[in-house]
Amino acid sequence: MEDLLKEFPIVVEQPLNWGDMDMHGHINNVWFFRYIENARIAYYEAIGKYEHEQASGTSFVLASTSCTFKSALVYPDVAVVGARIDEILTDRAVMGYRVVSREHNRIAAEAQATLVSFDYAKGEKVIFPEILTQRIHALEGKSYRSKE
Amino acid sequence: MEDLLKEFPIVVEQPLNWGDMDMHGHINNVWFFRYIENARIAYYEAIGKYEHEQASGTSFVLASTSCTFKSALVYPDVAVVGARIDEILTDRAVMGYRVVSREHNRIAAEAQATLVSFDYAKGEKVIFPEILTQRIHALEGKSYRSKE
Amino acid sequence: MEDLLKEFPIVVEQPLNWGDMDMHGHINNVWFFRYIENARIAYYEAIGKYEHEQASGTSFVLASTSCTFKSALVYPDVAVVGARIDEILTDRAVMGYRVVSREHNRIAAEAQATLVSFDYAKGEKVIFPEILTQRIHALEGKSYRSKE
Amino acid sequence: MEDLLKEFPIVVEQPLNWGDMDMHGHINNVWFFRYIENARIAYYEAIGKYEHEQASGTSFVLASTSCTFKSALVYPDVAVVGARIDEILTDRAVMGYRVVSREHNRIAAEAQATLVSFDYAKGEKVIFPEILTQRIHALEGKSYRSKE
Numbered sequence: 124m125e126d127l128l129k130e131f132p133i134v135v136e137q138p139l140n141w142g143d144m145d146m147h148g149h150i151n152n153v154w155f156f157r158y159i160e161n162a163r164i165a166y167y168e169a170i171g172k173y174e175h176e177q178a179s180g181t182s183f184v185l186a187s188t189s190c191t192f193k194s195a196l197v198y199p200d201v202a203v204v205g206a207r208i209d210e211i212l213t214d215r216a217v218m219g220y221r222v223v224s225r226e227h228n229r230i231a232a233e234a235q236a237t238l239v240s241f242d243y244a245k246g247e248k249v250i251f252p253e254i255l256t257q258r259i260h261a262l263e264g265k266s267y268r269s270k271e
Numbered sequence: 272m273e274d275l276l277k278e279f280p281i282v283v284e285q286p287l288n289w290g291d292m293d294m295h296g297h298i299n300n301v302w303f304f305r306y307i308e309n310a311r312i313a314y315y316e317a318i319g320k321y322e323h324e325q326a327s328g329t330s331f332v333l334a335s336t337s338c339t340f341k342s343a344l345v346y347p348d349v350a351v352v353g354a355r356i357d358e359i360l361t362d363r364a365v366m367g368y369r370v371v372s373r374e375h376n377r378i379a380a381e382a383q384a385t386l387v388s389f390d391y392a393k394g395e396k397v398i399f400p401e402i403l404t405q406r407i408h409a410l411e412g413k414s415y416r417s418k419e
Numbered sequence: 420m421e422d423l424l425k426e427f428p429i430v431v432e433q434p435l436n437w438g439d440m441d442m443h444g445h446i447n448n449v450w451f452f453r454y455i456e457n458a459r460i461a462y463y464e465a466i467g468k469y470e471h472e473q474a475s476g477t478s479f480v481l482a483s484t485s486c487t488f489k490s491a492l493v494y495p496d497v498a499v500v501g502a503r504i505d506e507i508l509t510d511r512a513v514m515g516y517r518v519v520s521r522e523h524n525r526i527a528a529e530a531q532a533t534l535v536s537f538d539y540a541k542g543e544k545v546i547f548p549e550i551l552t553q554r555i556h557a558l559e560g561k562s563y564r565s566k567e
Numbered sequence: 568m569e570d571l572l573k574e575f576p577i578v579v580e581q582p583l584n585w586g587d588m589d590m591h592g593h594i595n596n597v598w599f600f601r602y603i604e605n606a607r608i609a610y611y612e613a614i615g616k617y618e619h620e621q622a623s624g625t626s627f628v629l630a631s632t633s634c635t636f637k638s639a640l641v642y643p644d645v646a647v648v649g650a651r652i653d654e655i656l657t658d659r660a661v662m663g664y665r666v667v668s669r670e671h672n673r674i675a676a677e678a679q680a681t682l683v684s685f686d687y688a689k690g691e692k693v694i695f696p697e698i699l700t701q702r703i704h705a706l707e708g709k710s711y712r713s714k715e
Contacts, residue, residue: 138581140601141608142299151290152481153452157584160449164585164642185448189485198608285434288453289460300629301600305436308597312437312494333596337633346460438595447586 127223127230131205132262133166136225139198149195150202156188159220159234162206166218170258181249183238186215190234194224201225208259211267214248215239216259275371275378279353280410281314284373287346297343298350304336307368307382310354314366318406329397331386334363338382342372349373356407359415362396363387364407423519423526427501428558429462432521435494445491446498452484455516455530458502462514466554477545479534482511486530490520497521504555507563510544511535512555571667571674575649576706577610580669583642593639594646600632603664603678606650610662614702625693627682630659634678638668645669652703655711658692659683660703 128134137158145151167173167183176182196202202222209219220234240251260266276282285306293299315321315331324330344350350370357367368382388399408414424430433454441447463469463479472478492498498518505515516530536547556562572578581602589595611617611627620626640646646666653663664678684695704710 136582137584138579138605140581140605142293142301142601142604144294145290146292146294146296148294151456152484153290153449153456156449156452157586160447160586161582161584185488187485187487188448189483191483192481283434285436286432286457288433288457290453290456299604300632301597301604304597304600305438308438308595309434309436333636335633335635336596337631339631340629438589438597440590441586442588442590442592444590449586 128205131207133206135162135165137202141198158202162204166206180244184241186237186239188236193230276353279355281354283310283313285350289346306350306352310352314354328392332389334385334387336384341378424501427503429502431458431461433498437494454498454500458500462502476540480537482533482535484532489526572649575651577650579606579609581646585642602646602648606648610650624688628685630681630683632680637674
């Protein structure tokens with residue numbers, strides 16, 4: 124599992140709920156988005172996104188999200204979810220996720236979310252905050268500046 | 272269905288989600304509490320609870336809730352949910368709910384919630400607001416004063 | 420709203436649950452995937468997918484899904500969700516969705532799902548069933564054959 | 568926490584999902600029923616309920632459930648949930664639950680569920696299985712025979 128998630132600086136775990144399985148006997152697709160949301164928020168906390176939001180009024184909006192399902196998750200098991208930044212663009216970042224079954228040590232899903240930098244007071248998109256870019260570089264141990 | 276819900280002044284409808292069925296092939300128990308929450312909020316709106324809360328700082332806290340399951344709900348169907356006040360006590364009210372299957376015209380569940388009158392500024396229980404009692408009387412067409 | 424959904428042969432409605440709003444005061448992203456799942460299943464029913472599945476052992480697997488958020492949904496409102504087939508490929512189809520706010524008559528989200536044709540007995544992908552292609556053509560009033 | 572849960576032979580943990588908080592900024596009431604369902608299933612596994620169900624055709628039906636909320640749960644935290652049998656009656660058992668905040672080491676909720684012993688083939692209630700009563704006695708380290 125460490126191998127499957129070694130490129131993800133943030134990893135969170137979520138034991139599966141029995142009741143999140145649907146009639147097909149595996150975890151219903153919507154819950155994968157709940158798992159990756161938890162990883163996203165853990166990532167936000169790691170880079171001080173909330174303090175920055177308070178100080179600057181600039182936050183992120185979830186513009187889109189997607190998930191590709193690789194193998195079913197079945198209770199009882201633990202979803203181990205990695206999060207990393209895949210790209211930083213002018214006014215947005217793309218966060219990548221990997222959901223791994225702890226029981227089977229295999230990938231259950233790969234996912235992404237596009238996070239748009241947004242000034243709530245102005246009601247408009249803004250340049251992705253430099254300070255968060257720096258913290259992301261520090262957390263990820265690499266630079267995304269060449270991406271655009 | 273009108274018969275089953277005729278003693279409930281507030282009635283809301285919720286088409287079932289396929290994905291809310293669990294491995295047993297019927298709506299999982301937790302969603303009944305979601306349905307009755309919708310009915311509770313519709314009741315709150317009908318008696319101007321939110322305006323009163325804004326004006327007075329007094330609101331309700333969900334102190335407890337319970338549900339007795341009478342028959343399974345299976346997608347596709349519509350949960351028709353009635354809400355009424357069963358009792359008004361010194362610092363609380365008991366709201367009663369009935370969940371009816373529209374497809375089968377039968378009771379799926381009977382539920383209750385105890386709502387404690389709470390002053391958030393003071394952080395303590397308060398007397399159930401007289402103005403809301405009056406509006407409940409008007410909505411229900413009867414008085415609860417003799418209950419305590 | 421008819422205008423926004425006129426290119427979608429299947430339309431389902433889902434009144435929002437108050438409790439599906441998160442701390443930001445709008446419907447949390449995961450529930451959009453619940454709404455589109457309902458529309459997907461209604462589409463399946465319209466083309467007799469379940470009968471075909473019983474008869475042939477061939478079904479669809481949700482291979483991936485994505486959603487682009489256009490405007491927030493806030494309780495109380497009704498999510499009106501359209502579903503259509505965007506593409507039929509060798510062993511899969513892409514279903515497109517549009518989620519519309521009934522209250523605001525505007526698009527809340529655009530979404531897609533890739534459905535892979537799968538033979539459960541053999542445990543492998545199979546050619547997208549001709550009979551379902553024909554029913555999709557009938558339902559959509561157009562042909563997808565030129566797509567690949 | 569050990570103190571708060573020492574009378575519960577089964578304890579399961581569930582890290583809170585951020586998205587399970589509602590507009591009031593605490594975990595919405597419906598999720599407490601998800602947490603206790605997980606504890607119920609862990610209890611079932613501990614007493615071999617599923618094997619017995621397979622062998623005998625006799626299972627349990629969730630007849631009713633209730634929850635009293637003692638203190639709010641706020642993300643991030645872990646719900647630690649204890650389950651025990653409170654009573655075994657002729658054709659049913661009452662399972663008791665305690666939900667504890669790991670962060671605050673305090674009780675978040677007390678809950679119960681009534682589980683009716685049911686023969687699915689006959690479609691009727693049956694005597695609570697003696698073998699499960701014995702296993703419950705072994706797990707709990709006490710007898711419930713005097714209860715009725």
